[in-house]
Structures are given as C-alpha cells and as structure tokens.
Amino acid sequence: AQKVTQAQTEISVVEKEDVTLDCVYETRDTTYYLFWYKQPPSGELVFLIRRNSFDEQNEISGRYSWNFQKSTSSFNFTITASQVVDSAVYFCALRNLGGGADGLTFGKGTHLIIQP
Amino acid sequence: DARVTQTPRDKVTEMGQEVTMRCQPILGHNTVFWYRQTMKQGLELLAYFRNRAPLDDSGMPKDRFSAEMPDATLATLKIQPSEPRDSAVYFCASGLGLAGNRDTQYFGPGTRLTVL
Numbered sequence: 077a078q079k080v081t082q083a084q085t086e087i088s089v090v091e092k093e094d095v096t097l098d099c100v101y102e103t104r105d106t107t108y109y110l111f112w113y114k115q116p117p118s119g120e121l122v123f124l125i126r127r128n129s130f131d132e133q134n135e136i137s138g139r140y141s142w143n144f145q146k147s148t149s150s151f152n153f154t155i156t157a158s159q160v161v162d163s164a165v166y167f168c169a170l171r172n173l174g175g176g177a178d179g180l181t182f183g184k185g186t187h188l189i190i191q192p
Numbered sequence: 193d194a195r196v197t198q199t200p201r202d203k204v205t206e207m208g209q210e211v212t213m214r215c216q217p218i219l220g221h222n223t224v225f226w227y228r229q230t231m232k233q234g235l236e237l238l239a240y241f242r243n244r245a246p247l248d249d250s251g252m253p254k255d256r257f258s259a260e261m262p263d264a265t266l267a268t269l270k271i272q273p274s275e276p277r278d279s280a281v282y283f284c285a286s287g288l289g290l291a292g293n294r295d296t297q298y299f300g301p302g303t304r305l306t307v308l
Contacts, residue, residue, distance in 0.1 A: 121302075123297075169235075179251075180237065
C-alpha cells in the first residue's frame, strides 16, 4: 500500500518569511511520480509540479522550490519570500507506475497562512 | 486556456434524492478521474476511466453510486439515493493517459454537494 504523510496540519508565517512544507511518502514501487497541488480558498486544485522517482534534482520555479530525497522518501516544498497570495492548502500526492493503482494518493494537506 | 469544467458548482438536495454531477474533460485527454474530498477522509479516488472504459471504481460505494462516460466529452457521477454522508466536494480530473502514468491530472473546480 502507498501512503503520503504531511505532518504539518497548519503553518502560519508572516509575509516575506520563507516556509517549508514537508511531505513523506511510502511506496513499494521503484518507479513512481510525486506531485504538489495548491488549493486556494476558492477551492480548485491547481497543479504545481510533477517529479518522477528517477530524477532527484531539485527544482526551482520563481519563489517555489522542491527538494526530492529518495533516501528519506521526502519531497519537500519551500516558498521563499512568502506572500499573502500563497495562503492556501497544499497537497502532496503520489502516483505509481501502474498495475491498477492509477489514481493519486494524497496527503491530508498543509494549510498555509501568510499573515500581512 | 484548456480547463476541466464541472456542473453544477454547488448542489443542495434532500436525502433520498438523485444527484447527477457532470464533467467535461480537457479536449484530447483520454483519462478521467472522480475524487471526493471530505474533512475526515481528505481526497480519495472514487473511479477512473480510460478511453471511456471504466478501469477502477473500487473506491465507490457500488450500491448508490454510478459513474459513466456517455461520450469522450462528458463524464457523469450519479448518486441514487443520496444520503447526508455523501456531502462532500466532488472533483473531476483529466489526463493524457500517457504510458506509465507519466501524465499529470488536471482538476476541475469541483461540485460542492450538500445532502440534508
């Protein structure tokens, strides 16, 4: 069985602070994909990034960066110089290569509050 | 800007009534997923289609839920009869259906269902 754990239920920081959201996953597969989605107050789920298990390079996109460490089964997400618009619930998700388990397994999400 | 669309956005109904939710996947996407989001369970997969054929509906209560794809541009999720415990946000997502699950799932805005 696969599992995604986001231990931080809620994080509150002041604008311009850096913040890291943790994600730890469990899977028996050697090939898999990891995702982050953002759910703003409006409710939709917005895709942020996909990473496959063979690519451990960190990725940076503007103020967002992701750190994938296979050795610790973690895929953490950092927002640099946070802004109020970053306030949302962030979900980490896992998808295996196939064999019937084609859906996403989501963590419970981290509610990020950026205070002005 | 291609998006997954869902109707209705909000639905309030009484226990025992039939509810039908509709989803239009992104044009060209051949995989469609239905997820349900509740406070208690988080985001969970209900059913999954590829090329209009149902591949996995193990997450769906079979006695009252049914999912279909009458054509490539329409997916439906029906609940009959509805119960208060069905109250949740139902998301539809679509993807390109690339081999090895390499594709990303793009989510619609969701249907917020309240069963009184």
